[in-house]
Amino acid sequence: MTLSEAPVGSRVRVVGHERPGACQCASAIAAMGIHPGDEIRVIRAAPFHGPVLVEVPSSGVRLALGRGMARSLIVEPLPA
Amino acid sequence: MxxxxxxxxxxxxxxxxxxxxxxxxxxxxxxxxxxxxxxxxxxxxxxxxxxxxxxxxxxxxxxxxxxxxxxxxxxxxxxxxxxxxxxxxxxxxxxxxxxxxxxxxxxxxxxxxxxxxxxxxxxxxxxxxxxxxxxxxxxxxxxxxxxxxxxxxxxxxxxxxxxxxxxxxxxxRPGSGRPPTYDRDVEESLGRLAAEVPPGLAESVGRTPRSLAIRLLEGDFWEVQRLGGHPESAGLLEAAARERRLLAEMHGWPEDTVFGSHRHAMAVDLFEKVATVRPRRRRSRRERLDDWIMHPVLGLLLAVGVFAGLFGVSFYFGNFLSEVVAGPFDRIVEAAVPGADRGLSASLIRGFLQGVSGGVGIVLPYLLPLLLILSLLEDVGYLPRAAFLVDGLLHRVGLHGKSVIPLILGYGCNVPGIYGTRILESHRDRVLTALLVPLTACSARTVVILALVGATMGPWWALGVYGINILVTALAARGMSALAPGQVTGLLMDIPPYRLPPLGAVAKKVWFRVREFLVQAWPILVAASMVLGLLEWMGVEQGVNRVLAPVTTGLLGLPEAVGVTLFFGILRKELALVMTFQALGTQHPAEVMTPVQLLTFTLFLTFYVPCVSTLAAQVREVGPRWTTVGVLLSTGIALAVAAATRLVGLWVA
Structure with a gap:
C-alpha cells in the first residue's frame, strides 16, 4: 500500500517509491530524512485531502508530505 | 583555485x-x-x-x-x-x-x-x-x-x-577532516570512476576526482548536465551509469537512491556512535499542543482566529496610537501653515509636516503591532502548521504544496514572498505564484485597509476587505491554473518543534523591520508629500487628476482628487494612504467620502500595480514579460473589483 492509505496513528515501514526515477521525489524525500527501510509513524492528516504528518522515531524528523508525495511512497504496515 | x-x-x-x-x-x-x-x-x-x-x-x-x-x-x-x-x-x-x-x-x-x-x-x-x-x-x-x-x-x-x-x-591551517569510508564495493566503484575522470576536469568544476565520482554515482542532475557540455566526459558519464547499475543490482535498491542510502547508513552509524537516546514515556506538552493547533477542524478555526486576532489587535492598538500621535501633529500643521495660505513655501512646509506626521502618526501605529505579532508567529513555528492545514484548500484552487509558503510570506511583505518562489521546482509554479503574491494584502496594504476602512467604518468592514482580498486571490489562482494546467509537485515540508524565542531576539527583529521603514520608507514619504505640495502649488496635480478622471470619477465614482495618489502608491503602498489624506485635505476621509467610496478606493488600492520593490523582485525572478502580465492582471482585477463594489453600493442604496 502507499503512505496515503495508512491510517492516522499507525506505524509503517518504508519499502520504496512508486515509479522510482520518474520524478526527483525519491531523492527529495530521502534528503529530508525518510529512507527505504525506515519505520515511520503517521501522526495526523490535514483536512480537505491535505498533507499527512509523519514522524521518523529513530531520528526525530517530522515531515508533512502532500497527498501526491504520500501516494508515491510505498509502505508496509507494522503491528501496532 | x-x-x-x-x-x-x-x-x-x-x-x-x-x-x-x-x-x-x-x-x-x-x-x-x-x-x-x-x-x-x-x-x-x-x-x-x-x-x-x-x-x-x-x-x-x-x-x-x-x-x-x-x-x-x-x-x-x-x-x-x-x-x-x-x-x-x-x-x-x-x-x-x-x-x-x-x-x-x-x-x-x-x-x-x-x-x-x-x-x-x-x-x-x-x-x-x-x-x-x-x-x-x-x-x-x-x-x-x-x-x-x-x-x-x-x-x-x-x-x-x-x-x-x-x-x-x-x-x-586548512584540514578537511576524514570523511568515513563507504562499504568496500562502493569504494571500489568510486575508485574505478575516479580513475576515469580526465585530468583537470574535476579541478575545473571545483572538485576532487573522488568528490566528482561521488556526485556522478549519486546521479546528480546538475553535475551530469554540466559535464554533458564537455566532449571529453562522455566516457565518464557512461562509466558512471554502468557503476550505478552495478551498485543497484548488488544491493537491490533503486539506482537513484542507492548511493544516498549508503550515505544515510553511514550517518546512522555515526549517530549511534556519538548519541544516546533515552526513550520518553510521555509525549511532551509541546507535542500535545499540536493536537489542538493542527486539528483538522479546530486547527482551521484557530487559524482564522489567529489571523483575525492579528488584524484586530493591530487595528485597536493602531487606532489608539494613531490618535495619540496624529492629533498633536494636526494642530502643529495648522499652527505652522494656516490652511488658507496657498503660497509656495506654505505648500512645501505643509507637505513636509504632513509627510512626517503620516509616517509616525498613521503608518507606524498600525505597522508596529502587525510586525510584532507576525514576528512572534514566525519565530514560534506557527506558520508551517498553518501551511499544513491550508495546503488541501490551496490544492482546490490549483496551487500546489509549497506555493503556500511564498503566499503566506506575501501577507507580511510581497518582496520576500516573490523571492520565496525560488523554493518551487517547476517554472510554471514559480511564475504562477510570483504573479499571485502581489495580490496578497501585505502589511503596508493592511495598514491602508485599517486606516481607510477600519478607522472610518469599523473593524468588521476592514476584516471584510481582507476577506475579499483572500477570496479574489483564490479565484485568480483558480483561473490562472486553469489556463496553465501543470504537473503536480507535492508538498514536502519540515514541521519544526515549537520554539519560544528569547524576547530580545523578537525585539531586535521588529526593530530591524521598523528601522527599515524609518530609514527607507519614511524619507520617501516626506519627500513625496513635498512633491505633492509642489504639484498642488503648480496646478499640475489637477491636470493629472483630470486625465485620470474617466477612471477615478467616471468608472469608480471616487473624488477626482485621489487620482494623483495612485502614482505615489506605486512607490510604496503606505504613500497612497498619506497622499490621500493630503490630497483630500483632511485626516478624516469619512468627512469627504461615502462608505462605498472608501470601500471602492481601498479595494482598488489593495489590488492595483504592486509597489516598485515588488516589481523589481518580480523582474529578477520571472523576467520583464511576466512582470508586465502581472501588472496588467492586477490592474484589471483592481478595476473589476472596485467597479463591482461601486455597483453593489449603488444597488444597495
Missing part, C-alpha cells in the same frame, strides 16, 4: 552551511548583529547574506548561505549554496548541525566533508535535543570525523565565539 578566493577580497571568508531551519541565520546574527532574517520556518533565507566581523583583532567575512538538505540541490535556493561552495569562495565552512535531528544533519556534513573543504562543526540546538531525550557527545564526533566540533545554542549566543575562532584557525 584556492588562492584566489581570499586574495580577491583581502579578507578570509567563512561560510555557514546547514539544513533549513537549523539556526544558521540565528548564529549569523549572533556573530554579525541583526542582518539576516530569521524565522522558525524552513527556507527563511533564500539569498545569502554576508557581513564583516572582527574576531581576535582580525577581519573575517561571514556568509550565511541558504539552508539546503543536501548538496544535490533540488531548487534554486539550494543551488545557491552548492555553487558558492564549488566556486571555492569560502576559506572555511562552518557546518551547522541541528542536534535534535542529528542523523539527518550528519548526512549533509558528510557531503561537505566529501568536497574536501576545511570544516568546523557547530553542534546547534543541543537544548532541543536534550528535550527530545537525545544526548550528543561532541568529543566523540570530533574524534570520528577529525574536524573541530563545538556545541552551540545560537539563540543564546552560546559557543558562537568558540566556533568562529576555530573556523579562523581552519582558514589558516
Amino acid at each position: 584556492r588562492n584566489d578566493r581570499s586574495d580577491r577580497l583581502g579578507v578570509r571568508s567563512v561560510a555557514l552551511v546547514g539544513q533549513p531551519n537549523c539556526g544558521k541565520s540565528t548564529l549569523f546574527n549572533a556573530l554579525a548583529g541583526f542582518k539576516a532574517n530569521t524565522g522558525n520556518f524552513p527556507g527563511t533565507s533564500i539569498r545569502y547574506t554576508r557581513s564583516l566581523v572582527s574576531v581576535g583583532g582580525q577581519s573575517l567575512e561571514v556568509v550565511d548561505l541558504p539552508g539546503t538538505y543536501s548538496l544535490t540541490p533540488r531548487d534554486a535556493a539550494e543551488e545557491v549554496t552548492r555553487r558558492f561552495l564549488e566556486q571555492g569562495r569560502a576559506d572555511a565552512v562552518i557546518a551547522v548541525l541541528d542536534a535534535s535531528v542529528l542523523s539527518r544533519s550528519l548526512e549533509l556534513l558528510l557531503e561537505v566533508l566529501e568536497m574536501g573543504l576545511p570544516t568546523v562543526v557547530a553542534l546547534n540546538m543541543m537544548d532541543e535535543a536534550a528535550r527530545k531525550g537525545v544526548e550528543v557527545d561532541p568529543a566523540a564526533l570530533e574524534a570520528l570525523l577529525g574536524v573541530p566540533v563545538v556545541p552551540t545554542v545560537a539563540t543564546r549566543g552560546k559557543g558562537v565565539v568558540a566556533v568562529i575562532l576555530k573556523a579562523l584557525g581552519q582558514t589558516m
Whole structure:
C-alpha cells in the first residue's frame, strides 16, 4: 500500500517509491530524512485531502508530505 | 583555485552551511548583529547574506548561505549554496548541525566533508535535543570525523565565539577532516570512476576526482548536465551509469537512491556512535499542543482566529496610537501653515509636516503591532502548521504544496514572498505564484485597509476587505491554473518543534523591520508629500487628476482628487494612504467620502500595480514579460473589483 492509505496513528515501514526515477521525489524525500527501510509513524492528516504528518522515531524528523508525495511512497504496515 | 578566493577580497571568508531551519541565520546574527532574517520556518533565507566581523583583532567575512538538505540541490535556493561552495569562495565552512535531528544533519556534513573543504562543526540546538531525550557527545564526533566540533545554542549566543575562532584557525591551517569510508564495493566503484575522470576536469568544476565520482554515482542532475557540455566526459558519464547499475543490482535498491542510502547508513552509524537516546514515556506538552493547533477542524478555526486576532489587535492598538500621535501633529500643521495660505513655501512646509506626521502618526501605529505579532508567529513555528492545514484548500484552487509558503510570506511583505518562489521546482509554479503574491494584502496594504476602512467604518468592514482580498486571490489562482494546467509537485515540508524565542531576539527583529521603514520608507514619504505640495502649488496635480478622471470619477465614482495618489502608491503602498489624506485635505476621509467610496478606493488600492520593490523582485525572478502580465492582471482585477463594489453600493442604496 502507499503512505496515503495508512491510517492516522499507525506505524509503517518504508519499502520504496512508486515509479522510482520518474520524478526527483525519491531523492527529495530521502534528503529530508525518510529512507527505504525506515519505520515511520503517521501522526495526523490535514483536512480537505491535505498533507499527512509523519514522524521518523529513530531520528526525530517530522515531515508533512502532500497527498501526491504520500501516494508515491510505498509502505508496509507494522503491528501496532 | 584556492588562492584566489581570499586574495580577491583581502579578507578570509567563512561560510555557514546547514539544513533549513537549523539556526544558521540565528548564529549569523549572533556573530554579525541583526542582518539576516530569521524565522522558525524552513527556507527563511533564500539569498545569502554576508557581513564583516572582527574576531581576535582580525577581519573575517561571514556568509550565511541558504539552508539546503543536501548538496544535490533540488531548487534554486539550494543551488545557491552548492555553487558558492564549488566556486571555492569560502576559506572555511562552518557546518551547522541541528542536534535534535542529528542523523539527518550528519548526512549533509558528510557531503561537505566529501568536497574536501576545511570544516568546523557547530553542534546547534543541543537544548532541543536534550528535550527530545537525545544526548550528543561532541568529543566523540570530533574524534570520528577529525574536524573541530563545538556545541552551540545560537539563540543564546552560546559557543558562537568558540566556533568562529576555530573556523579562523581552519582558514589558516586548512584540514578537511576524514570523511568515513563507504562499504568496500562502493569504494571500489568510486575508485574505478575516479580513475576515469580526465585530468583537470574535476579541478575545473571545483572538485576532487573522488568528490566528482561521488556526485556522478549519486546521479546528480546538475553535475551530469554540466559535464554533458564537455566532449571529453562522455566516457565518464557512461562509466558512471554502468557503476550505478552495478551498485543497484548488488544491493537491490533503486539506482537513484542507492548511493544516498549508503550515505544515510553511514550517518546512522555515526549517530549511534556519538548519541544516546533515552526513550520518553510521555509525549511532551509541546507535542500535545499540536493536537489542538493542527486539528483538522479546530486547527482551521484557530487559524482564522489567529489571523483575525492579528488584524484586530493591530487595528485597536493602531487606532489608539494613531490618535495619540496624529492629533498633536494636526494642530502643529495648522499652527505652522494656516490652511488658507496657498503660497509656495506654505505648500512645501505643509507637505513636509504632513509627510512626517503620516509616517509616525498613521503608518507606524498600525505597522508596529502587525510586525510584532507576525514576528512572534514566525519565530514560534506557527506558520508551517498553518501551511499544513491550508495546503488541501490551496490544492482546490490549483496551487500546489509549497506555493503556500511564498503566499503566506506575501501577507507580511510581497518582496520576500516573490523571492520565496525560488523554493518551487517547476517554472510554471514559480511564475504562477510570483504573479499571485502581489495580490496578497501585505502589511503596508493592511495598514491602508485599517486606516481607510477600519478607522472610518469599523473593524468588521476592514476584516471584510481582507476577506475579499483572500477570496479574489483564490479565484485568480483558480483561473490562472486553469489556463496553465501543470504537473503536480507535492508538498514536502519540515514541521519544526515549537520554539519560544528569547524576547530580545523578537525585539531586535521588529526593530530591524521598523528601522527599515524609518530609514527607507519614511524619507520617501516626506519627500513625496513635498512633491505633492509642489504639484498642488503648480496646478499640475489637477491636470493629472483630470486625465485620470474617466477612471477615478467616471468608472469608480471616487473624488477626482485621489487620482494623483495612485502614482505615489506605486512607490510604496503606505504613500497612497498619506497622499490621500493630503490630497483630500483632511485626516478624516469619512468627512469627504461615502462608505462605498472608501470601500471602492481601498479595494482598488489593495489590488492595483504592486509597489516598485515588488516589481523589481518580480523582474529578477520571472523576467520583464511576466512582470508586465502581472501588472496588467492586477490592474484589471483592481478595476473589476472596485467597479463591482461601486455597483453593489449603488444597488444597495
